Amino acid sequence: MNDQSWAQGGCPVVHGGDTTRLYGPDAATDPHTIYAQLRQDHGSVAPVLLEGDVPAWLVLGYREIRRVLDNPSHFSRDSRIWRDFNKGLVDATSPLMQMVGWRPDCVSQDGEPHRRLRGAVTDNLYAVAGRGIRRHAAHFANQQIDAFAEAGRADLVEDFAEYLPMLALTRVFGLAARDGRSLAESSKQVIKGGADALTHNEHIMTILGELAARKRADPGSDFTSGLIEHHSGLDEDEVVNHLRLVLITAHTTTSNVLARTLQLILTDTDWLSGLISGRLNLSTVVEEVMWNSPPLAVLPGRFATADTELGGCPVKEGDLLVLGLAAGNHDPEIRPDAGVSVRDNASHLAFSAGPHECPAQNIGAAIIETAVDVLLHRLPGLRLAVPPQKLTSTASTWESRLDCLPVEFPI
Template sequence: MNSPSSPGPYDGTAQEGPPAGCPLSSGAPGGTTRLYGPEASADPYGIYAGLRKRYGAVAPVLLEGDVPAWLVLGYRENRRVLDNPRQFTRDSRIWRDWEEGRIEPTSPLVQMVGWRPDCVSQDGEPHRRLRGAVTDNLQALAGRGIRRHVTHFANKQIDAFAGTGRADLVAQYAEYLPMLVLTRLFGLAEGEGRRLATSCAEVIKGGEDALHHNDVIMRVLAELAERKRDEPGSDFTTGLIEHPAGLDEDEILSHLRLVLITAHTTTSNLLARVLQLLLTHRSHLSGLISGQLNISAVVEEVMWNTPPLAVCPGRFATADLELGGQHIKTGDLLVLGLTAGNLDPEIRPDAGVSVQGNQAHLAFSGGPHECPGQNVGQAIIETAVDVLLHRLPGLRLATPAGELTSTASTWESRLDRIPVEFVPQGAGV
């Protein structure tokens, strides 16, 4: 539920937007490059490279609805923003374009950068209190047989196609497996998994249906929280309800939403990318099967080159300042180019050089808001890959590697499909 002072439903009348490419407010970044739409979806890497060449480490861009923002492209500049919440707050209540009524309450951006009573939207002591509740419960989950749950659902997914000798590892495996695990960890019915996975993906993708799908998620979670008050269990939902931090109803629902959306979308995307790397680089696959290569090293490489969130929303300047040669105004929105920062030629002049053993990537963001669910995501991916490789001997791509395609939104780039072939197997293990 949104605070009355937060991006969400509000009493002011939204103004008609300006012409495309026109700055929305005085002092706002005046770029004309859109991070959404057909061109951005087809070639986000080309967009990042073009912006870096023209502007340097920080570039003015337009988000959905031609809302102005700064895209942080440089690795060091991303680190500065992530590590300095006093200069770059996560609290969108100071977002100038919101305060001055230029953001429609139905804008899909509200689902990604709008204020909510959760730890991501706040800094300082409120952030520490709420993040502590999330972190404590995620750590408890990581120690409660999560790999057993992944193994169960991975085998169940594989059973559905094992006898055919063919599959699409995006649609039939990576796209839904993390959500099925999360339903178990949250105390949800397994049957809710596919609907929630679809809705989470639509919220991240943005567009006109984002608000509807967010409402679907919130209705399911509200019913879950109500049930868990009457029927507590050893699950993430009960843990939030009973945590000593004393979260109120809005805080509980907001954190259930936050963890569900981010954990599923990032883990499903990362799992697909790990499978892509293994199947397009046979040396990686053979090294993993032989035990000469550790799965964590493969995941690490993917997080450097294709992090699950390409662009991380968002931070807001608390004062006029300079960043990457650009003059940032108080209340300006900044979005963090995690992919662009990881590929910054200032720190990686040769992107083809191995980064094995180097964990300084931006894939989990950083600073006080660094992703607290890394261990859970890692456990899901490692177990999912292990089960798949053991169940499907002879696993190989059924199409040339160069024909694998991706579709990007503002925030992420997702593989469309991974068609594979393998020796047909009987169901079950």
């Protein structure tokens, strides 16, 4: 896409006529600098290019993000109204379609269709949350720790946070634990994007399609069977696509927050001592992480249902908007001093908001709290093995993930 993509009503582009890309080497290493520059150049809404040079509006302002999330009649999740896709300017095989393309799931729809499908998801998430999710998380946390406990050192990303949530979810879904690692890797690649995103998505869909077929023939007390048997009457495609939705989002967001929570308590002694002494509970630590490092830095995608104005920008009917949750959480209009702790403030954007707010928050919290409790109990004296400033992250368009978290502990 070139600058003419914005000629019919977009905000002016800068940097010598080049619209800022939310992908590539610069975005992978320092996305917050890009957000800050965009805010300085454009304000709370900025024109950007997504993977494949697909144009979109990046919403950076906290209030503007809430306006979009709270008004699905003006900013729909239904990508079938996406003008550039309908004009053939975005290919159906684009890696972006794994994140913004329409599917027969609740995230892709609004109104009554959304309520019917979301009801099936939330009813069954509440059911499984009370059916041993903490027990499953504790079992796999101990199993992961057993693999490195005698070594006296580990990488808590690769050896712990990267796979633990998916292993717990295999029990919730009625999957075999042996599928956990490949599903975790494929989920990560779908969100990362790139040429292999479609292949990894097909891998996930194949496993989940086989799972749904097994559970139709032999149901059990699991999330999959609950979806199949729900009174909303989900068809086969709806069941498999909701399994995909919950699996990918629940695992990738929970693994990301788990790694960031461990990073915070191991790099700030006040947080760790507060947990150990009982002055703080873990939910307070997690809220801090949600403000500073939300698991999805950018939320896909919303589509304008009519010409409108947002943050001073003339958004046109059919435009794609993506929501900068990390940028919104650091919006100086609502958080003038980003270095100050936001303890006991849950008004962050990490779970989205409005009708599409994340319904799996309790499951993610249960896995994270259980995993950290088990880890600190099993490995007293756990400490960071490198200076905090040596820790690095790598970002895609949608998220920023901690690369590694080397630790050591007495044996």
